[in-house]
Amino acid sequence: MKQPLRGWLLGLLLVPGFVQAQQKQTISGYVRDAATGENLIGVAVVHPSSGQGTATNTYGFYSLTLPASADSVRLVVSYLGYQKGRWAAPAKASQTHDFRLQPLSAELAGVEVVGSREEKIAQSTRMGTINVPITQIKTLPALLGETDVLKVLQLLPGVQSGGEGTSGLYVRGGSPDQNLILLDGTPVYNAAHLFGFFSVFNADALNNVELIKGGFPARYGGRLSSVLDISMKEGNMEKFHGEGAVGLIASKITLEGPIKKDTASFIFSARRTYIDILAQPLIKAGLSSENSSGSLGYFFHDLNGKLNWKISSRDRVYLSAYTGYDKFYSRIRDKYQDEDYNSNKAGLGWGNLTSALRWNRVLNNQLFLNTHLTYSKYQFNIGVEEESRNQGETDKFSLRYFTNIRDVSLKSDLDYLPSPDHYIRAGGQYILHSFKPGAIQAKGSVEAEALNSVAQLGAHEASLYAEDDYRVSERLKVNGGVRLNGFLVDGKLYPSLEPRLAARFLLTPEWAFKASYARTTQYIHLLANSGIGLPTDLWVPSTARVKPQRAQQLSVGAARTLRHHDQDYELSLEAYYKPMHNLIEYREGASFLGTTDSNWENQVTSGRGWAYGGEIFLQKKSGRTTGWIGYTLAWSERKFAALNQGRLFPFKYDRRHDASLVVIHKLKENLLLSGTWVYGTGNGVTLSEGRYRLGVYDQYDDFGPRNSYRMRAYHRMDLDLSHTKKKRWGEVVNSFSLYNAYSRKNPYFLYLREGRTDQNGNEVEKSSYRQISLFPIIPSFSKSFRF
Incomplete structure (x- = not known):
């Protein structure tokens, strides 16, 4: 009796599950x-x-x-x-x-704006996440006609630029190093060309751009403020295709096509500026008139490449790479009497190299596996050489500064979709970091000296994560996950456990309440010399003395899709609060370049930060007129025991108000007008409140509280008119744009102009701060083509 009973009970437990599976x-x-x-x-x-x-x-x-x-x-x-x-x-x-x-059709596709997904904003659990279509990025006005992904992102609420014309991202009170910028899953450590005026991303080579400002899913880690996930195109598998553009300062070309139709494809893209080439005749003529010879110039270039191979119906392999470099060079030789001369050579260069090898496999109809091997490198070099000959004696001197960071990473991600109510992701990653924080070497005629040198430092970072996007009921949907990280450097282990939670609750079919919480850890730091203005910033790891940065972000908000006259509008309201710990800054007066101390840890101090505020975002996504309005009310503050006498002070890029307006209007099927207007509270600055002298020559400034003064407010309008002309072989787009259309004199920096006295010592003019502005109205023209 026991055996039949046991079998009956076992069948009772298993058969329903079996029937359900069937x-x-x-x-x-x-x-x-x-x-x-x-x-x-x-x-x-x-x-x-x-x-x-x-x-x-x-x-x-x-x-x-x-x-x-x-x-x-x-x-x-x-x-x-x-x-x-x-x-x-x-x-x-x-x-x-x-x-x-x-x-x-191209005309219809071209009017779409932010948000490429069909899912209604009220249905999604994600907060602070925006997709930006490449077609829209190419449509908006651009500085000197050069399309820039990062400048478009600066038009979104919660995202600010560092200054006039720059492409840096300051997201929800954070600094640029707190943004995880991924190109095909590979980190890009410096995303700037031309000292920040352009970004390294060539829009013609890109497929998808997604920015996450809060409510980070567990699959992302390593930064505190945002994730910018950029995917390159895979290459046209059907036919050969090309596009390019010629602008005032740069030209670019993109070619793609099948290696074997429906099986393998490629894409290659190149971009280069040519101001240095065009200006060379004028530069050489000017030097010749002063009895000198040589050349000087500046350029940057980008190269993107990708191979895509469909091995089978279940397997696909991708190989992608990017390299970009900026270079300033000067080679001048002054001739004197007889055979005497003075020769100067100077060079300044920085750039990124990224590469990725990815393998996708469909394990079964519910399981998808992606394995990812990547390499990333950022380096900066500056060098000066001088040689002089005077009365038969030759003297030589050279100075070189260099720094770099390199990563090798192996990552594996698994997507599991057991039912429409669950989307489960899990995976792990290992990163081998290699840091060269910086070195200065001097070499004279007789001897060489290492003024400041830091040995290369390695670190190991590993992480595991799991998350589930779970529809609990028709009203409630939750994305919950956890991330476990570990960072090992010089025998010191820093573990961290990061819970992530995001939820949306449908108050009505159209209105959703949303909330999210994320704990994040950042193991690498960026030391910025704010007064230098060059990419001499140093990437350094956490050490036994310098702890990892940590933050928590809590966000709440509401979202709704509005419909008016058969047109859809999406409205989102979000408020956030983000405390940050273990932030680092240089001590007062310290600079890694200006000291013979080889240990950068002696030059920094740590502190805390707070960022909080609210954002409003209203966008229209279809029709002849599209665009959005964004507004941010925000505070960002810092507190360091060794800075500002230990008192709370505003972050340099603390902006109380930030607003943007973007409009794209299709005048005709082939004529598109777009415009943007931005407004922002002025940046905080530290100014001298008085001066005093000790003796005859020594003069000292008495500076006020850190960042306690504000520059004037920033506002600017840009316009662009684009005309598309069809050809037998493709199409040509002519674009005319105006940057700073009403020529607003926006502040770039302030300097102190000394007062003047007359011969009797009477004050004629008081000392005062004067504003330097960078860009007036700048017209530009570009011609792009597709075939």
Whole structure:
């Protein structure tokens, strides 16, 4: 009797589960652009009968498990800028189907703005996350006609620029080193060209741009303020294609096409400035008139490349690389009497190198695996050489400063979609860091001396994460996860446990309340010499004396999709609070370049920071007129025991008010007008409140509290008019733009102008601070083409 009873009980437990499994059916596959074969990210895949759905991942893969149907199953796929895709087939327990979506016409696709996903803003659990379509980035006005991804992101609420024309990102009270910038999953440590006026990203080579300001999913870690996840194009698998542009300061070209149709493809993109080449005749003529010879100039270049190989229906391999470099050079030789001369050579260069090898495998119709091997390097070099000959004697001197950071990383991510109510992600990563914080070497005619040198330092970083996007009920959806990190340097281990939680609750079908919490840890620091203005900033690791930066961010908000005259508007309101610990700054008067102390740890001090505020974002995503309005009310403060007498002070880029307006209007099918207007409270500065003398020559300033004065408010309008002309071989777009259209004299920095006295010592003019402005109104023209 015991055996039959035991079997009956076992059957009672297992059969319902078995029957339930048999009553499920799973459809999986990829969603791609029909014209190029490019995988599409974030596409909504919906089962209309049940209302259940999912979205494609970073590689265009989807999986949807549904209750069994007696006859057939039908799916609808939708993505902004593309015609809807539909598919129906007899019901099976497991089947695959790849969608190929047809793009809308170029004119219609060109008017789309922020937000490439079809999912309504009220439905998503994510907060502070914005997708920026590349078509929109190319449409907006640009400085000197050079399209810039980072400058478009500065138009979003909660994101600020560092100063006039610069491409730095200051997100929710954080500093630039607190942004994790990923290009095809590989970190980019310095995203600036031309001392910050342009970014390193060539928009023609990019496929997707996503910015996360808060509510970070567990799969991201290593920074406190934001994640900028940028994906390169994969290369056209259908036919050869090219595009490029010629502007005032730079030209670029992008070529892509199939190596083997529907199996392998490539993309290659190059960009270079040419001011140095155009100016050389004038420079040489000017030197010759002063009995000198030589040359000087500046340029930057970018190269992007990617190979994409579909090994099988389940396996795909990608190999991508990027290199970019800025270089300033000066070689001048002054001739004197007889054979005497003076020769000077100077060089300043910095750049990034990234590479990534990725392997995707569909393990089964619910499991997707991505394995990622990456290499990243950032380096900075500055050198000066001088040689002189006087009465037969030759003297030589050289000085060199260099710094770099290198990473090698192995990462594996697993996506598991057991049902429409769960999207589970898990994975791990190992990073080997190598730091060269900086070195100065001097060499004379007789001897060489290392003025300041720091040995190369290695560090190990490892992490594990798991998260689940879980629909608890029709009203409540939660994204919960945890991230475990460890950082080992010089025998010191820093572990951290980071819980992540985001939730949305539908108050009504259109209104959603959202909240998120994230704890983050950053193991690397950026030492910035604010007074230098060059990329001499040093990347340094946490050590036994310098602890990792830590932060917590709590966000609450509401979101709604509004509909007016058959047009959709999306409104989001968010408030955030972010305390930060173990931030580091140089001590008063300290600078790594200005000391013979070889230990940078002796030059820094640590402290705390607080950032809090609110953001409003209203955007219109379709129709002839599109755009958005963004407004931020924010505070960002710091407190260091060794700075400002230990008192609280505003962060340099603390801005009380920040507003932006973006409008894109299609005048005709081939004529597009776009404009932006920005306003921001002036940056904080530290000014002298008085001067005193000791003796005849020694003069000292009595500075006031740190960043206690404000520069004038910043505001600017940019305009762009683009005309598209169809050709037999493709199309040509002529763009005319105005930067700073009403020529506002915005502050760049302040300097103290000394007062004047007459011959009797009477004061004629008092000392006062004067403003230096950088850019007046700047017209520019560019011509781009596609074939």
